[in-house]
Amino acid sequence: MxxxxxxxxxxxxxxxxxxxxxxxxxxxxxxxxxxxxxxxxADGGEGTVQSLVDATDGDIITANVQNPLDETVTAFYGVLGDGQTAVIEMSAASGIQFVTEETKNPLITTTFGTGQLIKDALDRGLRRFIIGLGGSATNDGGAGIAEALGVRFLDENGQQIARGGAPLAQLVKLDMSHLDPRVAESEFLLASDVTNPLIGETGASAVFGPQKGATAVMVAELDAALTNYAKVIKTQIGVDLANTPGAGAAGGLGAGMLAFTQAKMQSGISLVVAATxxxxxxxxxxxxxxxxxxxxxxxxxxxxxxxxxxxxxxxxxxxxxxxxxxxxxxxxxxxxxxxxxxxxxxxxxxxxxxxxxxxxxxxxxxxxxxxxxxxxxx
Missing domain, CATH: 3.40.50.10350 (Glycerate kinase; domain 1)
Structure with missing residues (x-):
């Protein structure tokens, strides 16, 4: 039997x-x-790292990173038993658990810490990534991740804009000259069952913003900021993400990964089935x-x-x-x-x-x- x-x-x-x-x-x-x-x-959400590490006899790695409010915290990711694949839950560094009713504010929260986890894994020689998109406290379109990996987001005066969802309204130019070259050598698989686009009535801001603390006024501000973000990306990179299914996952993190890496979106359970x-x-x-x-x-x-x-x-x-x-x-x-x-x-x-x-x-x-x-x- x-x-x-x-x-x-x-x-x-x-x-x-x-x-x-x-x-x-x-x-x-x-x-x-x-x-x-x-x-x-697991399905790509909370518990995915532990499940895949357990199933493949892998390891848990910890690193000091910035949480959504730019405070230093200790976060984690997994390395599978193959020694080549990193599994990162974006919530480990950028999750809703890091904010309270008083401090949650998607106008300013950032995914920078998730980018720091990716960079730590790159430093360890890993070139294959499974990124779980769920449980975010952010609405920054994944710009924080990209910044941590070397992309500069500039305003009309050529100055770096602040982190968070709202400052994306000031974005005029992308400077990708310092993007970590190891990103182009890496494979990124995004584990998510969310099909929402980046902007609009079913986009990241309108659907998921309120649970992260956004009022109706803030939702409108965030959606306008992401609309500008998508416009700049389309103009300068040639990737149209405004209505791409899944781009709105994790506060638009899906869009950022699709724009600045060679990422592919897959259902969470399918990725876990394959990895195990x-x-x-x-x-x-x-x-x-x-x-x-x-x-x-x-x-x-x-x-x-x-x-x-x-x-x-x-x-x-x-x-x-x-x-x-x-x-x-x-x-x-x-x-x-x-x-x-x-x-x-x-x-x-x-x-x-x-x-x-x-x-x-x-x-x-x-x-x-x-x-x-x-x-x-x-």
Missing amino acids: KFVIAPDSFKGSMTAKEAAVAIQVGLQKIYPDADYELVPM ALVTKSANADVAFVGEGAIDFQTQYGKTPMGAAQAIKQASPDAKVIGLAGYVGDGIDALYDLGIDAVFSIVPGAVDLPTAMKAGEANLTRTAENIARLLNTK
Whole structure:
């Protein structure tokens, strides 16, 4: 019997690796001699670095960088087991967790620190990057990243503009003469399922600005600034990003990466599946487990359990794929025709959320053991 165990994290309760181990512990009580393939999963958002490092026996690297408010903090990124690929969650340096209700202000917040992480990885000889676009506190179009890598953003007087979203309204000229030459030697893959364009009613400012502290007046100011940013980029680089799907991800960071690097946008789960070699590891699987904190009708739309299940089925079409979650919502019937064969909640009864999260590993182990007992035909 071969089990493939490929869960995402159960946020607030377990990392993806901890969830995978908890499932294995339960299964081993019934199948002590089975083959186990543990492949922690993620979708490009929070937890992606840890999942990919765990799945590939990589390393976590820390570095002192500037947070969105230009304060020095310690952030992190991962180096995969291949020793060649850096995995960076932009939120690690430029995330919403660095601001409060009082300090969040997308007019001034910057992605400069994420660029510093990229530069640190370049200094270590890495030339392949997976960048997770999610959880940002910024709306600067990725200009901060580009500045950290050597691009100068100049006003009408040839002076460097300030960092943040609002100063992009003053941008007149791009000076790329000092862009780190190693950027051109590198491959950048952007992990995001966001398809919003850079500007307009569905753009970065209008859709995501309010959750970062933008008022209606600020949204209009930010959108005008990004419109000017896109105009300058189109005029001087020849890349039209205003309405490019995904350019609005992470406060327009998608646009900056597409403009100043040879970046390519891909779905987060697809990148993780490829980086972890999940399809290869799922060959000859009999039973597989996927999961995360909640499984419901939204799971079918590119969520981690769905992507993992389909990758497993690609390798082993006859494998039974079982979904485990703390919360099982409405609409899961749709999943049964898409790769997940059964879904189980791990919560034993009516309990409050803190209690359920604290007991997550024990609940996951118990549920896996009970499923194993059902599978065991001896």
